[in-house]
Amino acid sequence: MSKIRIGIVGYGNLGRGVEAAISQNDDMELVAVFTRRNPASVTIKTANVPVYLVDDALNYKEQIDVMILCGGSATDLPEQVPHFAQWFNTIDSFDTHAKIPAFFDAVDEVAQKANTVSIISVGWDPGLFSLNRLLGEAVLPVGNTYTFWGDGLSQGHSDAVRRIEGVKKAVQYTLPIKAAVDRVRNGDNPELSTREKHARECYVVIEQGANAAAIEKEIKDMPNYFADYDTTVNFITEDEFVTNHQGMPHGGFVIRSGESGENDKQILEFSLKLESNPMFTSSVLVAYARAAHNLAQKGDKGAKTVFDIPFGLLSAKSAADLRKELL
Amino acid sequence: MSKIRIGIVGYGNLGRGVEAAISQNDDMELVAVFTRRNPASVTIKTANVPVYLVDDALNYKEQIDVMILCGGSATDLPEQVPHFAQWFNTIDSFDTHAKIPAFFDAVDEVAQKANTVSIISVGWDPGLFSLNRLLGEAVLPVGNTYTFWGDGLSQGHSDAVRRIEGVKKAVQYTLPIKAAVDRVRNGDNPELSTREKHARECYVVIEQGANAAAIEKEIKDMPNYFADYDTTVNFITEDEFVTNHQGMPHGGFVIRSGESGENDKQILEFSLKLESNPMFTSSVLVAYARAAHNLAQKGDKGAKTVFDIPFGLLSAKSAADLRKELL
Numbered sequence: 001m002s003k004i005r006i007g008i009v010g011y012g013n014l015g016r017g018v019e020a021a022i023s024q025n026d027d028m029e030l031v032a033v034f035t036r037r038n039p040a041s042v043t044i045k046t047a048n049v050p051v052y053l054v055d056d057a058l059n060y061k062e063q064i065d066v067m068i069l070c071g072g073s074a075t076d077l078p079e080q081v082p083h084f085a086q087w088f089n090t091i092d093s094f095d096t097h098a099k100i101p102a103f104f105d106a107v108d109e110v111a112q113k114a115n116t117v118s119i120i121s122v123g124w125d126p127g128l129f130s131l132n133r134l135l136g137e138a139v140l141p142v143g144n145t146y147t148f149w150g151d152g153l154s155q156g157h158s159d160a161v162r163r164i165e166g167v168k169k170a171v172q173y174t175l176p177i178k179a180a181v182d183r184v185r186n187g188d189n190p191e192l193s194t195r196e197k198h199a200r201e202c203y204v205v206i207e208q209g210a211n212a213a214a215i216e217k218e219i220k221d222m223p224n225y226f227a228d229y230d231t232t233v234n235f236i237t238e239d240e241f242v243t244n245h246q247g248m249p250h251g252g253f254v255i256r257s258g259e260s261g262e263n264d265k266q267i268l269e270f271s272l273k274l275e276s277n278p279m280f281t282s283s284v285l286v287a288y289a290r291a292a293h294n295l296a297q298k299g300d301k302g303a304k305t306v307f308d309i310p311f312g313l314l315s316a317k318s319a320a321d322l323r324k325e326l327l
Numbered sequence: 328m329s330k331i332r333i334g335i336v337g338y339g340n341l342g343r344g345v346e347a348a349i350s351q352n353d354d355m356e357l358v359a360v361f362t363r364r365n366p367a368s369v370t371i372k373t374a375n376v377p378v379y380l381v382d383d384a385l386n387y388k389e390q391i392d393v394m395i396l397c398g399g400s401a402t403d404l405p406e407q408v409p410h411f412a413q414w415f416n417t418i419d420s421f422d423t424h425a426k427i428p429a430f431f432d433a434v435d436e437v438a439q440k441a442n443t444v445s446i447i448s449v450g451w452d453p454g455l456f457s458l459n460r461l462l463g464e465a466v467l468p469v470g471n472t473y474t475f476w477g478d479g480l481s482q483g484h485s486d487a488v489r490r491i492e493g494v495k496k497a498v499q500y501t502l503p504i505k506a507a508v509d510r511v512r513n514g515d516n517p518e519l520s521t522r523e524k525h526a527r528e529c530y531v532v533i534e535q536g537a538n539a540a541a542i543e544k545e546i547k548d549m550p551n552y553f554a555d556y557d558t559t560v561n562f563i564t565e566d567e568f569v570t571n572h573q574g575m576p577h578g579g580f581v582i583r584s585g586e587s588g589e590n591d592k593q594i595l596e597f598s599l600k601l602e603s604n605p606m607f608t609s610s611v612l613v614a615y616a617r618a619a620h621n622l623a624q625k626g627d628k629g630a631k632t633v634f635d636i637p638f639g640l641l642s643a644k645s646a647a648d649l650r651k652e653l654l
């Protein structure tokens with residue numbers, strides 16, 4: 001059987017992760033990487049795979065089954081996905097929750113006309129967590145859904161700390177609060193404030209002569225990012241930072257705590273514990289690239305989300321083998 | 328909008344659970360219950376819903392959108408599902424893993440001809456656990472999948488104990504072994520023997536004058552059921568049995584412990600903690616009844632499994648609302 005031919009647009013953490021994930025799937029091959037940088041300056045891991053300018057992608061239309069777009073949600077994806085959907089089946093990880101409906105409509109309009117399949121907002125949240133929120137309320141319509149994140153590195157909060165004057169390096173970890181998680185797992189159905197659900201922990205390296213106390217106060221008082229949470233600030237050396245805080249762990253859990261029709265408590269939980277957030281997100285993107293290809297082969301088209309994709313299409317195995325081996 | 332009209336075949340624990348679950352879903356209504364017993368002898372909870380003989384079901388073909396078959400896997404379902412699929416969209420919880428491929432083929436042949444949709448082997452295992460086994464290996468192709476069951480009541484093992492002479496009442500609980508679960512959650516990827524994964528715990532009421540020591544030995548040595556496990560046998564009074572061991576709790580977890588492409592450990596877990604196994608299974612059946620109806624409305628047909636059903640079809644909400652609220 002011929003392999004599914006994948007193109008990558010954007011070669012940052014996510015693009016590198018997609019490349020690595022493709023190497024774990026025998027039914028796929030990486031055809032090309034597209035970049036906005038000078039292609040000669042980009043060295044990828046896979047041997048004999050070319051790097052091209054993103055503007056030249058259209059020339060490779062016939063050689064690529066699915067294009068995985070690995071740009072950011074703020075400015076890259078809202079522009080790139082509708083653009084590439086004119087010619088390619090696409091996968092993206094657009095994660096600005098509030099803008100998903102408009103993004104879906106924009107992509108769908110293009111993909112319907114172009115007869116392409118675009119699965120949007122793929123990853124773990126939005127993505128696998130969303131699926132479990134849906135499953136929980138569909139199966140247990142009477143109940144509450146809780147999403148906790150962490151222990152994990154938050155890129156946005158780390159950036160916010162790094163923007164403070166006198167901060168040389170910083171990371172911020174989001175931590176689910178164990179007492180709250182335990183109450184939820186126990187079926188108590190608590191109402192939880194922002195502060196009761198998650199804590200924030202910062203590890204900060206400061207510039208020589210900077211005022212640690214002032215920096216700590218500025219972090220803890222920062223509206224939206226930290227003011228509503230219990231925040232711990234740890235000042236550490238640059239060596240310690242390099243040794244212990246270079247990874248990108250993340251994870252979390254979605255819990256549905258419901259009652260079935262004769263008042264029995266029923267708890268459903270989906271959890272992830274990830275040593276590398278971008279590597280896992282990439283692995284999800286690649287599985288959904290297979291689904292996009294499968295759908296396109298069947299003549300389907302338009303924008304889709306994880307809610308529209310049967311799990312069977314994520315697997316390289318036949319439907320008969322899946323029934324035999326995994327059901 | 329008109330409601331989805333559901334019929335129930337078989338009014339045991341599962342049928343009662345389906346009735347209770349329907350009452351939690353505003354977009355559904357119970358139309359009739361079908362039984363092999365004398366209908367006059369069957370009293371159901373829902374007011375103004377008739378009970379008919381199962382042989383009369385065909386008379387109600389036009390009034391029922393989905394028939395949920397609540398019989399047993401040993402003899403009822405292999406016969407009933409192909410029979411009812413001639414006229415009705417169906418849902419069943421067929422759970423004899425080894426026979427699923429042949430069962431699927433038999434149902435599919437009928438449903439393809441009849442233009443009906445039959446979703447087979449619905450529940451939590453097979454069912455939601457199967458989905459997570461598939462998801463785990465699709466997203467993390469390098470890794471191991473572990474399924475643990477419990478703490479939960481095993482009907483088959485309880486029956487085996489009850490068949491021993493001198494046993495008056497008995498229940499058997501399957502317990503996942505915490506040390507094994509912890510190693511798996513930690514990403515150790517252990518190879519686990521049967522004995523290392525689960526333990527078995529029995530609560531037994533004996534007949535007056537029966538020999539407890541002999542019964543204990545007979546349980547522990549029973550091949551297939553207990554000999555390969557560490558088994559604990561507790562003899563209790565009938566009062567204690569009635570007070571503490573009448574429920575049907577169950578649950579368990581599916582864990583995928585994998586490595587993404589740059590050797591990061593990634594752990595995915597799905598777990599259930601259920602106060603009532605049959606009530607939860609029924610809730611899953613009802614959610615998939617909605618999906619069967621949705622598929623049939625779109626003109627789909629044939630046998631399906633949970634692997635073929637996008638989660639979006641499980642929900643009463645529109646695709647646009649799902650994207651807005653849950654993605």
